Amino acid sequence: MTTITAVDTYDVRFPTSLTADGSDAMNKDGDYSAAYVVIRTDDPDLSGFGFTFTIGRGNDICVMAAAQRALPLVGRNVEELTADLGGIYRELQGDSQLRWLGPEKGVIHLALAAVMNAVWDMAARAAGKPLWRLLADMTPEQLVEVADMRYLSDALTKTEAIALLTELAPTRAARIAELTGTGYPCYTTSAGWLGYSDEKLRRLCQEAVDSGYKHIKLKVGANRDDDHRRLAIAREVIGPDANLMIDANQVWDVPEAIEWVNSLAEFKPLWIEEPTSPDDVLGHAAVRKAVAPIGVATGEHGMNRVLFKQMFQAEAIDFCQLDSARLGSVNEILSVYFMAKKFGVPVCPHAGGVGLCELVQHLSIFDYVAVSGTLEGRVTEYVDHLHEHFVEPCIVENGAYQLPLAPGYSAEMFESTLDEFSFPNGSYWASRALEPAPAMG
Numbered sequence: 520m521t522t523i524t525a526v527d528t529y530d531v532r533f534p535t536s537l538t539a540d541g542s543d544a545m546n547k548d549g550d551y552s553a554a555y556v557v558i559r560t561d562d563p564d565l566s567g568f569g570f571t572f573t574i575g576r577g578n579d580i581c582v583m584a585a586a587q588r589a590l591p592l593v594g595r596n597v598e599e600l601t602a603d604l605g606g607i608y609r610e611l612q613g614d615s616q617l618r619w620l621g622p623e624k625g626v627i628h629l630a631l632a633a634v635m636n637a638v639w640d641m642a643a644r645a646a647g648k649p650l651w652r653l654l655a656d657m658t659p660e661q662l663v664e665v666a667d668m669r670y671l672s673d674a675l676t677k678t679e680a681i682a683l684l685t686e687l688a689p690t691r692a693a694r695i696a697e698l699t700g701t702g703y704p705c706y707t708t709s710a711g712w713l714g715y716s717d718e719k720l721r722r723l724c725q726e727a728v729d730s731g732y733k734h735i736k737l738k739v740g741a742n743r744d745d746d747h748r749r750l751a752i753a754r755e756v757i758g759p760d761a762n763l764m765i766d767a768n769q770v771w772d773v774p775e776a777i778e779w780v781n782s783l784a785e786f787k788p789l790w791i792e793e794p795t796s797p798d799d800v801l802g803h804a805a806v807r808k809a810v811a812p813i814g815v816a817t818g819e820h821g822m823n824r825v826l827f828k829q830m831f832q833a834e835a836i837d838f839c840q841l842d843s844a845r846l847g848s849v850n851e852i853l854s855v856y857f858m859a860k861k862f863g864v865p866v867c868p869h870a871g872g873v874g875l876c877e878l879v880q881h882l883s884i885f886d887y888v889a890v891s892g893t894l895e896g897r898v899t900e901y902v903d904h905l906h907e908h909f910v911e912p913c914i915v916e917n918g919a920y921q922l923p924l925a926p927g928y929s930a931e932m933f934e935s936t937l938d939e940f941s942f943p944n945g946s947y948w949a950s951r952a953l954e955p956a957p958a959m960g
Contacts, residue, residue, distance in 0.1 A: 520596055522596060524559050530582045531553045531554075542712045553570040571630065571633040579942070601642040608635055629845060636848050662889070675861050683861060684857075695922075703899060704897070705899045705900065720753065724752070734789070735761065737765055762898075773805055784810075816840050843875055856882075856891075876901055908936040910932070
C-alpha cells in the first residue's frame with residue numbers, strides 16, 4: 520500500500536517582463552508564474568506534479584489556496600485514490616467552506632486545477648502511461664464517470680456523452696498510429712507579443728515559417744495604427760495562404776470590438792481571440808455575427824464548464840480555447856470536450872504560459888484519439904518559452920507536437936528551477952532583492 524505523506528506547494532516566478540515575452544494589450548509586463556504542487560508518497564519512485572498558471576503578483580495567493588485544497592490528500596491510499604479519480608475530484612471540489620470562496624471560479628478554482636493536475640500526473644505515473652494514453656485507454660463509461668457533468672444535462676446528458684465516445688472507440692488505435700507519425704498540429708504565438716519591435720516581429724515570423732508553422736498569432740488591440748503595420752509585416756512574411764490569427768486579450772467593449780476587427784479584415788485573420796470580457800456570452804455572440812467570416816475564439820479565461828455550455832448554446836464562438844490550468848483539471852476539461860463535440864465546435868486549447876504547452880499536448884492528442892476524431896479546424900497553441908525548466912518538455916517538430924511517451928502529465932519541474940526561481944527566496948529573486956533601488960530624480 521502506497522500512502523501520500525505530504526503535499527508541498529511552491530511560488531515559482533520567471534522574469535519574462537524583462538524581455539516582453541507574453542506581452543499583450545491587457546497584460547503588458549507579466550512574469551510567467553506557477554503555483555506548483557508536489558504530492559509526495561512513501562514510495563520514493565512515485566510523486567505527482569501539477570500547477571496552475573499566473574503572471575506574477577498574487578501567485579502566492581494561489582499557492583496558499585492550493586495548500587488548503589490539498590489537505591485532504593495527506594494520509595490517503597494512492598491505489599484507492601487513483602482508482603476513483605472522479606470521486607477524489609468531487610470530494611476536493613465539494614469542500615463547502617472552500618467552495619464558498621468561488622464557487623468554481625477565481626483563485627480557489629485555479630487552486631483546484633493545480634492540485635488535481637498533480638493527482639492526474641500521479642495516477643498516470645502509477646499506471647506507467649503518459650496522461651493522454653491513460654485517458655485513451657479508458658472506456659467511454661469510465662471517461663464519463665470521471666468527468667464533471669453537473670449542471671450540463673440541458674446541453675449534454677451522460678447517455679449522450681457515452682454514445683459519442685462509443686462511436687469512435689473502435690478506431691482509436693488508428694488515430695494514435697497516425698499521430699505517432701505526424702504529431703498534432705500547433706500554432707505559434709511566440710512571434711507576435713505586443714512588446715516586440717517590428718524587426719523582432721519580422722525575424723520571428725520568418726523563423727516560424729522556416730520551422731514549418733502554417734498558423735501564426737499576433738497580439739492586437741492597443742493601437743490600431745500599430746496593428747495595421749504589424750499585421751502587414753506578418754502577412755508579408757508568411758504569405759497569403761498561411762493562417763494568421765489575432766488576439767485582443769479582452770481589451771474591447773462589444774461595439775469597439777466589432778468596429779476594430781472589421782477594420783483589420785483586409786489581413787484575413789482566421790479568428791479574433793478574446794474580443795471582449797471572457798464572461799460575456801451574448802457579447803461574443805454579437806461579435807461573431809458582426810465580424811463573420813472571421814471566427815471568434817475564446818476560453819483561456821473560461822472559468823468553468825457552465826460558461827462553456829452557454830457559449831455553445833448561444834452559438835457565440837467558432838473555436839473553443841479551454842485552459843488546462845483554469846478549469847478544474849482533467850475532470851472538468853473532459854466535460855467541455857464532450858460538449859464541444861456535440862455542438863460541432865473545434866477545441867484549440869490555450870497554451871500561452873509556463874508549462875501549459877506541456878499539459879495541453881496530452882489533452883489535444885486525447886481529443887483527436889477519443890472525442891473529436893478529426894483534425895479539421897483544430898490547432899493547438901505553442902509558445903517557445905521556459906520549456907528548459909521541465910523534466911519532460913514538450914517536443915515540437917515541423918509545426919506539430921510530438922507524442923509524449925514518458926509516464927505522467929509532463930508537469931515536473933527541475934529541483935534546480937525551484938531553487939533558482941521560487942519567490943521570494945530563490946537565488947534569482949533573492950539577488951534582485953539585494954540590488955540597490957533606482958535613484959530618485
